[in-house]
Amino acid sequence: MVFYPLIVHLLIKLDATWLAVLGLVVTSIVYFLLVLNLRCDTGWHWAWIGLYLALGVLGSVNLFTATHYALFIPPLVINLAIAALFASTLRAGATPLVERMMRFEYEGRSPPPPVARYARRLTVVWAVYFAAVALGSGALALTAPLELWSLFANVLNYVFAILLVVFQYLYRFWRYRRYGVVMPWDTLRGMARLPWPGRRAPSLNGGPTLR
Secondary structure, three states, X not given: OOOHHHHHHHHHHXXXXXXXXXXXXXXXXXXXXXHHXXXXXXXXXXXXXXXXXXHHHHHHHHHHHOOOHHHHHHHHHHHHHHXXXXXXXXXXXXXXXXXXXXXXXXXXXXXXXXXXXXXXXXXXXXXXXXXXXXXXXXXXXXXXXXXXXXXXXXXXXXXHHHHHHHHHHXXXXXXXXXXXXXXXXXXXXXXXXXXXXXOOOOOOOOOOOOO
8 A cells, every 4th residue: 555656656657547447446345345344333434434335336437438537536535534634633622643643752741832832733734734635636636637646646745745744853853852852763663553453552641651
């Protein structure tokens, strides 16, 4: 899945769009079966099941009709879902998502107040970024050639995200280094401990440390 966007873009560049659609169908079927077998009964769970089923069906129709409309859906849905995830943690009484990630760097404790305020602003930035990418992807799908859409949705989207990550760490080092120097791999090491289905979540409010 990490290389899926690049593979799709390469196939489009090679004029093998049908193969990209076939890859989407196969991927959708695999993930449909995986999600279906998860022991979960939430609205999000059934929403993902419906999405993968719809992608598999639409992709199959595209294969038989020599079209490619199913390829437009994953970047749109994924970016909107991530934007909604960041935005949902900005409501009153909730902990912004970036601050939740930062707590792994502080062994489950809340970051210092100035860093926490920065985390909230950064959560807004990421929510806006993913919403803007979804909007741009949708607009290009309707108005631009397929190759240009793919360049933005499957390549530049991730390049811009990486640049934003780099910038946020550089800014944090410049502005908040007195609260400790944190590198991206420190955050990733903490995020790697996030729970998978069936795995107990680590405490983010005290309790055992994460080391």
